[in-house]
Amino acid sequence: MTALLQVEAIDVGYGHVGVLENVSLTVDQGSIVALVGSNGAGKSTLLRAISGLLRPRRGRIVFAGTDLAGAPPNRVVDAGILHVAEGRRLFRQQSVDDNLELGLYGARIARSNVAARYARVFELFPVLAERRRSRAGVLSGGQQQMLAIAQALMREPRLLMLDEPSLGLAPIIVDQVLEVLLRLRDGGTTILLVEQMVERALEIADFGFVLQNGRLIGQGPAAELARSDIVTSAYVGAKQHN
Amino acid sequence: MDLDIIPNGLAAGSLYALIAVGFNILYRPTNVFNFAQGDLVMLGAMIGASAMAAGAPWVIALAAAAVFVGLIALLENAVAVAPVVRRSSVSHAWIISTLAYSLIIDNLVGHAWGPDPIRVDPPAPLSTTTFTVAGMRTSSYQIALIVGTALMILLIERFYRTRSGKAVMAVAEDRDAALLRGIDPGRLSRWSFFLGGGFAAVAGLLASPVLYASTQLGPALLIKGFEAAAIGGVGNNRGALVAGWILGLAEALGGSLLSPGYQQASTFVLLLVILLIQPRGLFGQPEARNV
Ligand SMILES: Nc1ncnc2c1ncn2[C@@H]1O[C@H](COP(=O)(O)OP(=O)(O)OP(=O)(O)O)[C@@H](O)[C@H]1O
Ligand SMILES: [Mg+2]
Numbered sequence: 001m002t003a004l005l006q007v008e009a010i011d012v013g014y015g016h017v018g019v020l021e022n023v024s025l026t027v028d029q030g031s032i033v034a035l036v037g038s039n040g041a042g043k044s045t046l047l048r049a050i051s052g053l054l055r056p057r058r059g060r061i062v063f064a065g066t067d068l069a070g071a072p073p074n075r076v077v078d079a080g081i082l083h084v085a086e087g088r089r090l091f092r093q094q095s096v097d098d099n100l101e102l103g104l105y106g107a108r109i110a111r112s113n114v115a116a117r118y119a120r121v122f123e124l125f126p127v128l129a130e131r132r133r134s135r136a137g138v139l140s141g142g143q144q145q146m147l148a149i150a151q152a153l154m155r156e157p158r159l160l161m162l163d164e165p166s167l168g169l170a171p172i173i174v175d176q177v178l179e180v181l182l183r184l185r186d187g188g189t190t191i192l193l194v195e196q197m198v199e200r201a202l203e204i205a206d207f208g209f210v211l212q213n214g215r216l217i218g219q220g221p222a223a224e225l226a227r228s229d230i231v232t233s234a235y236v237g238a239k240q241h242n
Numbered sequence: 243m244d245l246d247i248i249p250n251g252l253a254a255g256s257l258y259a260l261i262a263v264g265f266n267i268l269y270r271p272t273n274v275f276n277f278a279q280g281d282l283v284m285l286g287a288m289i290g291a292s293a294m295a296a297g298a299p300w301v302i303a304l305a306a307a308a309v310f311v312g313l314i315a316l317l318e319n320a321v322a323v324a325p326v327v328r329r330s331s332v333s334h335a336w337i338i339s340t341l342a343y344s345l346i347i348d349n350l351v352g353h354a355w356g357p358d359p360i361r362v363d364p365p366a367p368l369s370t371t372t373f374t375v376a377g378m379r380t381s382s383y384q385i386a387l388i389v390g391t392a393l394m395i396l397l398i399e400r401f402y403r404t405r406s407g408k409a410v411m412a413v414a415e416d417r418d419a420a421l422l423r424g425i426d427p428g429r430l431s432r433w434s435f436f437l438g439g440g441f442a443a444v445a446g447l448l449a450s451p452v453l454y455a456s457t458q459l460g461p462a463l464l465i466k467g468f469e470a471a472a473i474g475g476v477g478n479n480r481g482a483l484v485a486g487w488i489l490g491l492a493e494a495l496g497g498s499l500l501s502p503g504y505q506q507a508s509t510f511v512l513l514l515v516i517l518l519i520q521p522r523g524l525f526g527q528p529e530a531r532n533v
Contacts, residue, residue, distance in 0.1 A: 077424030089419035
């Protein structure tokens with residue numbers, strides 16, 4: 001398999017505080033890669049560095065052959081990486097339709113294809129089709145998460161990054177969301193999934209990485225990782241540090 | 243009671259609404275309240291008035307003022323706003339930096355023009371000559387000002403229904419989330435400063451046939467525009483229009499019932515009462531959630 005994204009030995013931090021140290025990770029084309037680790041391990045920080053919200057101090061972020069380290073977020077989006085941030089960051093004052101339209105901001109796409117993009121996300125998340133005129137802020141948590149993913153999908157990303165999409169959702173909704181991720185992967189979208197529900201994440205993932213206190217402490221095929229004790233030790237280890 | 247207070251109040255209120263909308267245009271993508279807005283308005287009036295005094299027709303003078311002040315506002319964004327916002331989106335250093343910019347403009351304009359007000363005639367065929375309809379004394383310029391302001395503000399609100407407009411609102415609500423969707427807040431801020439500056443110039447020149455163009459125009463209109471923005475809900479343009487009119491009417495009413503000296507006081511009392519009851523203004527939206 002060919003690598004779509006290669007993060008090579010990056011250091012990332014906030015101001016003078018370092019968070020990630022010498023982190024490398026590879027995401028193969030057409031796979032689901034899970035990134036797990038305890039609270040504060042640096043998972044969101046890694047996604048923020050990839051999407052250009054944070055500039056790595058060192059290292060490269062190679063996407064489809066181009067180094068994007070330090071590129072502004074709009075260039076990262078143009079390259080085809082879409083990041084669904086932690087906490088369902090929608091434009092809550094705007095309608096479902098407007099949020100989806102904003103997913104197309106700056107996209108070079110023919111007018112005739114726009115309707116097909118809406119149709120596609122409504123097919124994946126039928127409940128959104130019933131709420132098109134509602135303000136995003138009044139949707140249920142599950143619907144908001146679906147809208148956040150749908151907004152990113154409007155852009156037809158090559159790499160979709162999701163930060164804890166299951167957070168605060170009912171189990172049945174989590175099932176639906178994970179089901180959609182599998183369908184997307186089968187349709188050719190590559191996915192980098194950050195999750196606290198480690199077992200569920202490794203269930204649908206092809207490969208996994210384990211982050212602890214800003215360093216990568218393990219990786220492997222998802223099924224093997226699920227059986228090994230490295231994941232549990234990551235959580236226990238982090239607790240001992242805290 | 244004198245019915246003239248209605249057209250007078252609405253005309254003055256329209257000017258306040260225009261200033262408030264200028265505030266809002268800059269506020270939306272930056273969350274910065276531009277303290278130099280009054281000076282941009284004044285600068286627009288002075289440039290337009292001078293251009294007309296030199297023989298330029300109204301439209302040309304208006305366009306020249308709008309473009310020039312737009313560029314001055316763009317410069318303000320570059321030196322006083324963007325560097326501050328870039329460093330931290332929650333810092334309030336812009337209060338100082340936009341105030342400083344306002345003082346600089348104020349100083350330069352004082353040197354360039356001196357203290358004498360410049361008279362500006364309304365564009366033909368409009369005039370400030372009064373006539374009476376339905377028991378109210380008004381002028382064609384007053385009526386055009388009231389109607390024109392409403393139309394301009396509705397037009398601007400239509401812009402915010404376009405994709406670019408929605409992107410501005412997205413930045414206002416959640417800058418990081420907007421960045422993650424490929425929206426470039428810096429670019430939208432530059433456009434907003436240019437257009438907001440141009441809008442300030444238009445407001446200043448439109449005020450001139452009523453108030454004269456003078457270096458004193460800035461502070462007076464700044465306060466009224468601020469009041470209208472606060473009453474209408476910061477960031478809300480329709481709210482600003484209604485609030486401007488309410489303010490203008492309250493001011494005219496206070497002036498006629500009590501004495502002209504109470505005009506300022508009556509609008510301040512109104513502002514305080516409204517903000518006590520509705521801290522976000524009459525049409526303010528609930529604070530955007532920031533996680
Ligand atoms: N904006 C910030 N400024 C300074 N430090 C931050 C900031 N955001 C996160 N950190 C710190 O960086 C470290 C990693 O945080 P990060 O949010 O990446 O962890 P995470 O793995 O996503 O955790 P969680 O599972 O709780 O979301 C933590 O120690 C956190 O305190
Ligand atoms: Mg996180």
